[in-house]
C-alpha cells in the first residue's frame with residue numbers, strides 16, 4: 247500500500263520536525279531465538295524503522311545524515327541462508343519499496359560510521375543494535391569508538407512518536423484493509439459459533455478468514471472466552487466448549503502490512519442474549535455508541551473515558567448493582583470494580599501504538615485511571631479504539647479489602663449471585679476526521695437485533 251513517494255514525504259516531514267542533529271541510526275531488530283532450540287520467534291520489525299523505511303527486513307539499518315540524507319543498509323543472505331530460506335529481497339526491490347535511492351549491503355555500515363568518527367550518534371529503533379552490532383554487519387564496532395548520544399536518541403524518538411500519531415493517507419488505506427479482513431473474520435465466527443464448539447475451534451474460524459482476506463498474521467494473540475472466561479480481560483482460547491445460554495467474548499483482529507486492527511465483539515453461543523447478559527450488553531453498547539458520537543478533534547480522550555465510566559456507573563446503579571450518584575461512584579472508582587480498563591488506545595503499527603500520552607502528563611495511580619492507555623486531545627488522522635466493558639472479575643469482586651472499601655457503593659449480595667456472568671466488551675477502531683470520526687470496523691454488526699439475526703442465520707433457524 248505504501249509507495250516510495252509518500253514514504254519520501256513522510257521522511258521529509260520527520261526530518262524537519264527533528265531540527266538540527268547529528269547522524270541517526272534506526273535499526274529494524276534482529277531475529278529472537280527460541281531458547282534451547284534452533285528456531286526463531288516470529289520477526290517484528292521495530293515500528294520506528296518500519297514507519298520511516300517502509301520495509302520490515304531483519305537486521306536492517308536506516309541511517310540519516312543532514313548532509314547526505316537517508317541510506318538503507320540491508321542484510322545480504324549468506325550461502326547457507328540462501329539454501330535454506332531463499333535469496334531474500336534484492337537491493338533494487340528494497341530501493342523501489344522504500345523510495346530510498348541509496349540502498350547498500352549491511353557490510354558497508356561500518357564504513358558509514360567510520361566516516362562520522364567523533365560525531366555523537368542517535369540510536370533509534372531496536373536498541374539491540376548497540377548490543378550486537380556485528381549481527382548488523384559492523385564487526386569492528388569497538389574500534390570505531392562510536393559515541394551514542396542518549397538524550398538526543400530520546401528526543402528524536404519522542405518526536406517520531408508524535409509524528410506517528412496522525413496517520414497519512416497510505417496508512418489509513420492500509421488500516422482500512424486490516425479492518426476489512428477483521429470484519430470478514432468476525433462475521434464468519436459470529437455465524438459459525440454454536441454450543442459445544444470450543445474456544446480454540448472458534449479461534450481457527452476467525453483467523454482463517456483473516457488470512458483469506460490478505461492478512462499475513464493476527465494483530466495480537468486472538469482472545470476468545472466463553473461463559474465465565476469472558477470476564478478475563480485477555481483470555482487465551484482453550485479447549486473448553488461453549489455452553490447453551492453462554493456468551494462468547496472474542497477480541498481478535500488482523501494485521502495488514504504491519505498495521506493492526508483491534509476489534510471485540512460479544513455474542514450468544516445460542517441465538518439470543520438472555521437476562522442479565524442482555525441488560526449489560528445494551529448498557530455497554532449505548533456507552534460505546536455515545537462515546538463514538540462524541541469523538542472529534544479537540545476532544546480529550548480522558549474526558550471521553552470518564553464520561554463513559556459515568557454512564558456505566560449510572561447503568562449499573564439502575565440495574566441495582568451499584569448504589570449512589572454516578573458522579574460520586576466514578577469519583578471513588580467504584581465503577582472500576584466492573585470497568586477496570588481504559589476506554590481505548592492509539593492504534594497503528596502496534597496494537598497499543600505509541601504517542602498515547604501527551605508530553606508532561608503523568609499517569610494516575612487511581613484504579614479507575616491507571617490502565618487508561620491514552621491521555622491526549624484527539625486530532626484528525628489519529629486512530630483510536632473505543633472499547634468500554636463490564637466484567638464480573640473474581641479477583642476484584644471477592645477481595646475482602648475492596649469489599650470493605652466499597653461496602654455501601656455495591657450491592658454485594660447481588661454481585662455474589664452474578665460472579666459467573668462473565669464480561670462484555672465492545673470495541674471498534676475509530677479514525678478521527680476533520681468533522682468527527684469514522685468507524686473503520688463499522689461492517690461488524692453490534693446491535694442486539696443484528697447480532698441475534700446473524701446467530702439465527704448461523705444456526706439455521
Ligand SMILES: [Mn+2]
Pocket residue numbers: 508591631633673
Ligand atoms: Mn484494544
